[in-house]
Amino acid sequence: xxxxxxxxxxxxxxxxxxxxxxxxxxxxxxxxxxxxxxxxxxxxxxxxxxxxxxxxxxxxxxxxxxxxxxxxxxxxxxxxxxxxxxxxxxxxxxxxxxxxxxxxxxxxxxxxxxxxxxxxxxxxxxxxxxxxxxxxxxxxxxxxxxxxxxxxxxxxxxxxxxxxxxxxxxxxxxxxxxxxxxxxxxxxxxxxxxxxxxxxxxxxxxxxxxxxxxxxxxxxxxxxxxxxxxxxxxxxxxxxxxxxxxxxxxxxxxxxxxxxxxxxxxxxxxxxxxxxxxxxxxxxxxxxxxxxxxxxxxxxxxxxxxxxxxxxxxxxxxxxxxxxxxxxxxxxxxxxxxxxxxxxxxxxxxxxxxxxxxxxxxxxxxxxxxxxxxxxxxxxxxxxxxxxxxxxxxxxxxxxxx
Ligand code: LLP
Numbered sequence: 001x002x003x004x005x006x007x008x009x010x011x012x013x014x015x016x017x018x019x020x021x022x023x024x025x026x027x028x029x030x031x032x033x034x035x036x037x038x039x040x041x042x043x044x045x046x047x048x049x050x051x052x053x054x055x056x057x058x059x060x061x062x063x064x065x066x067x068x069x070x071x072x073x074x075x076x077x078x079x080x081x082x083x084x085x086x087x088x089x090x091x092x093x094x095x096x097x098x099x100x101x102x103x104x105x106x107x108x109x110x111x112x113x114x115x116x117x118x119x120x121x122x123x124x125x126x127x128x129x130x131x132x133x134x135x136x137x138x139x140x141x142x143x144x145x146x147x148x149x150x151x152x153x154x155x156x157x158x159x160x161x162x163x164x165x166x167x168x169x170x171x172x173x174x175x176x177x178x179x180x181x182x183x184x185x186x187x188x189x190x191x192x193x194x195x196x197x198x199x200x201x202x203x204x205x206x207x208x209x210x211x212x213x214x215x216x217x218x219x220x221x222x223x224x225x226x227x228x229x230x231x232x233x234x235x236x237x238x239x240x241x242x243x244x245x246x247x248x249x250x251x252x253x254x255x256x257x258x259x260x261x262x263x264x265x266x267x268x269x270x271x272x273x274x275x276x277x278x279x280x281x282x283x284x285x286x287x288x289x290x291x292x293x294x295x296x297x298x299x300x301x302x303x304x305x306x307x308x309x310x311x312x313x314x315x316x317x318x319x320x321x322x323x324x325x326x327x328x329x330x331x332x333x334x335x336x337x338x339x340x341x342x343x344x345x346x347x348x349x350x351x352x353x354x355x356x357x358x359x360x361x362x363x364x365x366x367x368x369x370x371x372x373x374x375x376x377x378x379x380x381x382x383x384x385x386x387x388x389x390x391x392x393x394x395x396x397x398x399x400x401x402x
Pocket of ligand 1: 092
């Protein structure tokens with residue numbers, strides 16, 4: 001397996017395993033795809049930083065013309081550290097203390113409010129003095145599964161569209177400058193119609209807000225986790241949503257900006273997690289491949305039943321056998337059950353695909369194991385972006401009181 005001509009096995013010789021390995025070209029390509037898909041409307045892409053927050057990845061995206069979507073004050077500070085202008089940073093927190101929102105205002109970023117309590121406090125504190133965006137919950141069930149669906153009636157996210165009268169009341173009472181409306185209904189939405197339905201809801205509401213500058217349609221574009229998987233056709237989406245958007249702003253009377261916030265689409269396929277086989281363990285019922293990783297590094301299979309393709313790059317012509325690939329954590333951390341892999345021997349390198357998004361950013365030091373190193377292949381060279389944890393990292397911040 002090669003990335004930009006570099007052999008993954010050679011990269012591993014230099015940096016070791018487990019290793020998160022990203023391809024800069026692929027990330028830039030994905031951004032370009034979105035720009036092409038929405039070309040007519042000059043889409044503003046706000047990369048959802050939570051998918052992969054490494055500062056060099058943020059810089060790469062900034063240099064390539066992306067904005068950024070952040071969900072915490074620390075992500076906002078990372079984005080500023082990566083050189084994003086405050087105006088290019090969309091801050092969409094949920095259930096945070098109002099002090100955090102005040103801090104975001106002091107940084108100058110766009111603030112997206114997702115509950116009435118925060119909206120009221122915002123109005124009291126800033127009045128017309130600082131514009132904001134409002135996150136709506138459209139009551140649509142969408143996305144790959146319940147856990148990653150965020151726009152349904154029982155979701156904690158956004159202000160219900162049925163509470164529009166209360167939003168209007170607060171906006172008028174405090175003369176709040178609402179410059180944007182936002183909906184993000186979930187992750188892994190394959191159907192263009194869902195986005196169009198959401199757009200229809202947003203357009204209907206937007207007519208009541210005369211000071212808008214942008215509408216934000218969130219992220220949630222799905223990529224293929226295995227061959228033949230349904231994906232979001234971003235070209236179809238760009239064409240249809242772009243057209244509907246244009247028609248809307250003509251009737252609204254002012255050109256608005258179209259914002260989107262893709263996370264997975266931007267970085268998922270650009271990343272792999274390379275692991276080493278520690279043990280091949282045959283039982284009467286299953287042959288386990290035990291690797292030097294697990295749910296501490298990639299939690300998606302356990303948390304969402306996500307499927308990540310696994311390839312044995314050390315024995316590409318070996319005969320195929322059935323394995324369960326598991327981690328070394330004291331939990332049932334199955335990375336892939338009943339997978340047909342080329343015969344796996346102890347020491348073999350396995351590549352776990354689609355690991356760029358929500359891989360490292362959701363990793364932990366559970367079981368006191370180190371988080372992997374991160375490497376980016378850029379201009380044909382493998383560059384270390386983050387060192388592997390060390391034992392000192394595990395103790396950092398701890399105070400020994402005895
Ligand atoms: N905008 C907002 C407000 C979001 O909450 C999210 C994701 C995104 C954009 C980006 O969504 P994406 O394009 O990546 O689907 N950890 C889960 C996904 C959770 C996403 C949370 N919010 C996973 O690994 O599938």
